[in-house]
Amino acid sequence: MKSILVHANDDSSMEARMQVALDIARASGGHITFLQSVSYEVFAPGDFYGSAMAAALPQIKEAAEEFRAKTETDLANEDANWEWKFLYGMAESRLLEQSALHDIIIVGPDDVGEDGMHRPSAMVGQLALKAPAPVLVVPADTKRIDIRAPILVAWNGSSEACVALRAAVPLLSLASEVYLASVSEPNDKNRADFGADEAAEYLSRHGIRAEIVEIPRGEAKISDTLFSAAQMRECSMMVMGAYGHSRLAEMLLGGVTRRSLTDPQLPIFLAH
Structure with a gap:
């Protein structure tokens, strides 16, 4: 991971994701871009002439500048390559671009x-x-990430899981152990997908040895079961395919991705 993009925002998990980015950059010899995005699209009910928005702009700008100055001071003595980029607009749109x-x-x-x-x-x-x-996705209580620590891959054989596995190869190649963890469900036999053995074979072609772990479906939510399995094995992160069902189904019924993101217990590597 040579080119790392970090959402720079003054929130409770900023310190955590900054430290994780620095750990990955040091391990890979990578470069970090901290992207600060500020939106002035402030809506105030009844403010048809924009007076409230105009009054708020100086405070918004001052807070953004103070946050940048503080963070750059913290980064000044770090032994990693980084830059700061400031753009106007919604964070989601600018990060996507x-x-x-x-x-x-x-x-x-x-x-x-x-x-x-x-x-x-x-x-x-x-x-x-x-x-x-x-x-x-880095939770606020993450202190750092050991890039050599074990990594757990949440495996359900879906195309999304395959995409996430391929995307994670640069990090998996550095891990001391890789676990392909599957949680058994009653309808598993009816699915036409990729088995964990196929995933392990794919990783072996990249020089990565993976241990297949099959976990019985218990009373706990699948997301909690996976987090517990990762924590028991002292994993630094969990890799998973994002939104294996349709997004509408995830919103209405919930899903492993949605539940995992509600209260992540460790960093989650997502791809779709």
Whole structure:
């Protein structure tokens, strides 16, 4: 992962994703772009002439400049290559545009302005579905990431899981152990997909040895079962295909992706 794009925003998980980006950059000899995006699209009910928006602009600009100055001071002594890019507009749109020439996008688990709401981020969902680069979601309590630590791949044989596996190869090649974890479900036999053995064979062609782990379906949610399996094996992150069902089904019924993003227990590497 030589080109790393980080969402720079003053929220509770900024420090976490900054440290994770630095860890990945150091391990890979990569370069980090911190993208700060500020939207002036402020809507105030009844403010037909934009007076409230005009009054808010100086405060918004000042807060953005203070955040940048503070973060750049923190980064000044870090032994990694980085740059700061400032763009006007919605963060989701600007990250999507800039991702075309980046290998990975690092974001927090919450939407802008919804810090700590514990619900799936719409921005993360859109980036995972539309961006040409994979997305790494970093929870606020992440102190750092050991790039040599084990990694768990949530495997269900879907095309989305295959895409995520391929995208994660640069990181999987650095991990001390790779676990292909499948949670058994009653309807598994009716699916025409790729078995874990095929995924392991694919990784072997890249010089990566993977251990297949089959987990019985218990009473817990699949997302919780996968998080527990990853934590038991001291994994640094979990790789998973994003939104294996239709997005509408995920919104209405929930799904492993949606539940995992509601309260991520460790960094989640997503691709669709």
